[in-house]
Amino acid sequence: MATIKDGVDFLASRLRQIGIFLALIVIIALFQVLTGGSLLQPANVTNIVVQNSYILILAIGMVMIIIAGHIDLSVGSVAAFVGAMSGVMITQWGWPWWAGILGGLVVGALVGAWQGFWVAYIGIPAFIVTLAGMLLFRGLTQMVLGNQQITPFPTEYRQLGGGFVFPELFPAATSPMEWITVGLGVIATVLLVSQQVRARAHRVKLGLEDEPLAWFLIKLLFLGGIILAITFLLASFRGTPIVLVVLGVLIVVYTAVMNRSVFGRHVYARGGNQHAAELSGINVKKVDFYLFVNMGVLAALAGLVFTGRLNSAGPGAGNLFELDAIAAAFIGGAAVSGGVGTVVGAITGGLIMGVLNNGMSLMGIGTDTQQFIKGLVLLLAVAFDVWNKRRNRG
Amino acid sequence: MAHTILEMKDITKTFPGVKALQNVNLQVNRGEVHAICGENGAGKSTLMKVLSGVYPHGTYEGDIVFENDVMSFSGIRDSEKSGIVIIHQELALSPYLSIAENIFLGNEQSKRGFIDWDSTNQEAAKLLARVGLKENPITPVSQIGVGKQQLVEIAKALSKDVKLLILDEPTAALNDDDSAHLLDLISHLRGQGITSIIISHKLNEIKAIADKVTIIRDGRTIETLDLQEDEISEERIIKGMVGRDLESRYPDRTPAIGDEVLRIEDWTVHHPQDPNRVIVDHANLNVRAGEVVGIAGLMGAGRTELAMSVFGRSYGKGITGKLYKNGSEIRAHSVKEAIGHGLAYATEDRKQFGLNLIEDIKRNISMAALGKLARGGFVDAGRETVVANDYRKSMNIKAPNVEAVTGKLSGGNQQKVVLSKWMFSDPDVLILDEPTRGIDVGAKYEIYTIINKLASEGKAVIVISSELPELLGICDRIYTLSEGRITADVPIAEANPEVLMQYMTKEKD
Structure with a gap:
């Protein structure tokens, strides 16, 4: 009897961690039924990934900003500005495509440094600095473009937003499966499982493991199953979108940065208790500054992906991206007061919003209702978090 | 004859685990200025919060009789309606x-x-x-x-339409002229029939304007002295404030004192917002290896400000003076530099300034010296856990593992996490600001043992405390601080509460 109760207690303690994943699965299942199976069609899965990739990239930077206790309202405008600048570099200045991409990232870093300077060293609240940035960079975008679109972009440039990994090696015509994708999926699964097993062995050796073995195995089976299922779906369409590889690398790298790097620890410490961080010798200003530089680079990357996908840089690009990215971070468990949040959570939150969008569009639900429902989801997700926190305290 | 306006009878107020007030009695006559005296933490403010309804009726035992009626205030608005107004320190x-x-x-x-x-x-x-x-x-x-x-x-x-005015440390933040004016005003209001209760530790002020003084110690009323009738000296009041037994609550230790480690010379600090206010005034002090040095001072004397300004200038503006470490001058303009020179400062307010309460034990312990656990910018999480676990065992931090969130620990265990954090940074000088504030007796003993151990390892330890018995129990030497000035450097053999309190209340000449 005791073991059953222990198991229930354990699940309850993990509720906050796994709640968000459960929510995503429930939403996917719901729309799979409601759309009569269209949601998980291979073409649509690819679509969901590509369509949401730039929001997910932004969500990574945003959750870091939010963990530190700030906010960034300017990312949509910055993405548009970088798209426009890279367009000017390539089409007007005649730079090669790769120089346009690198140039765009440098512009993003400079924009981030500008905002970081005001937040960290002048001490203006990030809400104000980035609200101003939202207007500033939207205005600059329009000035750079002269209110006209830049189009078309070189084919190589467009791969970032719309391309697939090695499409010519195994064209869909010659094989029912896209073998590169299958290979990538299997490698990813093996890497994940071996990393998890090693981490667990390490924890067991130190005598720190409190997770039941059964739970660990269920978790592994589940995660591996999901990766392989996505692999299968992608492989039966056109293969692996390049942006998915980029996103995968970003998720792995930033998860490591936030969990294990000194910088990541300083971000959590700064957001959890700024005074304690300062009195522990952490240079809070520097942390803030580099967070905004990082956000600028990620916003630039999102802008490049978006521009590539649309094959055009327009004055209205990236409108309201910031709100989707902020919503993703909060749905993913970040705390408004700072100090709490994870990259994986923010990605999951972004996917919840993405699946909601996609599923409702497939059902032919109007954008008015979509907005209404997304607003409700955001509110309820954060309310759940607050409730859960209070329950734990009491 | 004087009429009683207020009588507080047998007031007892209990917080979880602590009896803050125990059968306190207070009788105030109409039209008098009644002072309440006591050490920091004696229960003065708690008593006034009971009186003004901050702690509503039902959360304490005993009766408040005001103008012959038993009062049951449910909040500040209630007490104000009856004519009792409190003016807080802040x-x-x-x-x-x-x-x-x-x-x-x-x-x-x-x-x-x-x-x-x-x-x-x-x-x-x-x-x-x-x-x-x-x-x-x-x-x-x-x-x-x-x-x-x-x-x-x-x-x-x-x-x-105030009838009873309560002033909590009204002159603590004022300069001499403003203080004099305020005291005049209180006497003037007495002429208009307004009764005042004034909480103060400035004994000369109390002597100047109060009619009576009630002394509170350890949550109990000790005595009420009539300043009008008897000739009461400041020493007499001090005796009432500190006159408790020095309990044998302190572990034994044989000091082995070495060379000077840290010296502070001519250290002056100004208020960060008001550059004309001098908070620390040409302070000189030193501490040697293996020595435990105390800093005694009343609230507002500048103890924490002195410590924080030395610790990487984390408090104050317009700081002048010199710091010497092992005989040579050092520069510590940021906390990072201070830590680099082997300084550590454990704050008096661990919740606000010491801990990341939403984070676990191990990440709090590693916070000040994360670089020691990192290679190439990445933290070795395994070693971090091992280190934290070692501290959990050696410091006897009561938690199931080092993944426990510090916000859920008891005060004593939180303090041990803070101390672990600073011990891991491997300092030569530890400044401990109120290291036993808000923790129970058993945990206090453990903290004293840790302090002794640090000293025996050759570290220089500075302890700031409001509790004189504590300083007398654990220090080798005690500096007294009054209004930002070091007023004495008392060897432990010559120190007793009366002597210290005299230096702590010594006014500017």
């Missing part, structure tokens, strides 16, 4: 509202739901005249000094 004024608006805040002069500005400003002007403040009522409060703000608070109290 002023409760809204800085961007005008003087007049502040005076009538919550009690607005209105006609049919709209503010009557003429009446607001005229009434305010009358009240300002009563307290002797020559300012235009429409001036924003942020534009007048602290002394004048204090007068605005009193004007606000007068606007509520």
Whole structure:
């Protein structure tokens, strides 16, 4: 009897961690039924990934900003500005495509440094600095473009937003499966499982493991199953979108940065208790500054992906991206007061919003209702978090 | 004969685990100035919070009899309606509202739901005249000094038809002129029939204006002295404040004192917002290896400010003076530099300044020296856990594992996490600010043992404490601080509470 109760207690303690994943699965299942199976069609899965990739990239930077206790309202405008600048570099200045991409990232870093300077060293609240940035960079975008679109972009440039990994090696015509994708999926699964097993062995050796073995195995089976299922779906369409590889690398790298790097620890410490961080010798200003530089680079990357996908840089690009990215971070468990949040959570939150969008569009639900429902989801997700926190305290 | 206006009978107030007040009795006559004296933490403020309804009726035992009626206040509004107004140490004024608006805040002069500005400003002007403040009522409060703000608070109290005015450390933040004016005003109000209770540790002020003084110690009333009738000396009051037994609650230790490790010379610090206010005034002190040095001072003497300004200038502006480590001058303009020179400062307020309460034990312990666990910018999480676990065992931190969130630990265990954090940074000098504040007796003993161990390892330890017995129990030498100045350097053999208290209350010549 005791073991059953222990198991229930354990699940309850993990509720906050796994709640968000459960929510995503429930939403996917719901729309799979409601759309009569269209949601998980291979073409649509690819679509969901590509369509949401730039929001997910932004969500990574945003959750870091939010963990530190700030906010960034300017990312949509910055993405548009970088798209426009890279367009000017390539089409007007005649730079090669790769120089346009690198140039765009440098512009993003400079924009981030500008905002970081005001937040960290002048001490203006990030809400104000980035609200101003939202207007500033939207205005600059329009000035750079002269209110006209830049189009078309070189084919190589467009791969970032719309391309697939090695499409010519195994064209869909010659094989029912896209073998590169299958290979990538299997490698990813093996890497994940071996990393998890090693981490667990390490924890067991130190005598720190409190997770039941059964739970660990269920978790592994589940995660591996999901990766392989996505692999299968992608492989039966056109293969692996390049942006998915980029996103995968970003998720792995930033998860490591936030969990294990000194910088990541300083971000959590700064957001959890700024005074304690300062009195522990952490240079809070520097942390803030580099967070905004990082956000600028990620916003630039999102802008490049978006521009590539649309094959055009327009004055209205990236409108309201910031709100989707902020919503993703909060749905993913970040705390408004700072100090709490994870990259994986923010990605999951972004996917919840993405699946909601996609599923409702497939059902032919109007954008008015979509907005209404997304607003409700955001509110309820954060309310759940607050409730859960209070329950734990009491 | 004098009539009793207020009688507090057998007041007992319990917080979880602590009896803050135990059968306290207080009798105040109409039209007198009644002072309440006691060490920090003796229970003065708690008593006043009971009286003013901050702790509502039912959360304490005993009776409050005011003007012959037993009172059961459920909040500050209730007590104010009866004519009891408390003015807290931290002023409760809204800085961007005008003087007049502040005076009538919550009690607005209105006609049919709209503010009557003429009446607001005229009434305010009358009240300002009563307290002797020559300012235009429409001036924003942020534009007048602290002394004048204090007068605005009193004007606000007068606007509520105050019968009993409670002032909690009214002159703590004031300069001499403002203090003198305020004391005059209190005597003047006494002439108008207003009774005052004044909490203060400035004994000369109490002697100057109070009719009676009630002394509280360890949550109990010790005595009430009549300053009018008997000739009461300051020493007599001090004896009442500190006269408890030195309990044998301190572990034994044989000091092995080596060479000087840290010396502070001519250290002067100004208030960060008000550059004219000197918070630390040409302080000199030193500490040697293996030595435990105490800093004693009353609230507002500048103890924490001195420590934090030395620790990477994390407090204050316009800091001048020199720091010497092992005989050579060092520069510590940031916390990082200070830590680099082997300094550590464990704060008096661990929740606000010491811990990341939403984070676990191991990440708090590693916070100040994360670089020691990192290679190439990445933290070795396994080693971090091992290190934290070692501290959990050696410091006896009561938690199932080092993944426990520090916000859920008891005060004593939180303090051990803070100490672990600083021990891991491997300092030569540890400044411990109120290391046993808010923790129970058993945990205190453990903290003292840790301090002894640090000293025996050759570290220099500075302990700041409000509890004189604690300093007398664990230190080799005690500096006393009064109004930002070091007033004495007392070897432990010559130290006793009376001597220390005299130096701690020594005024500027």
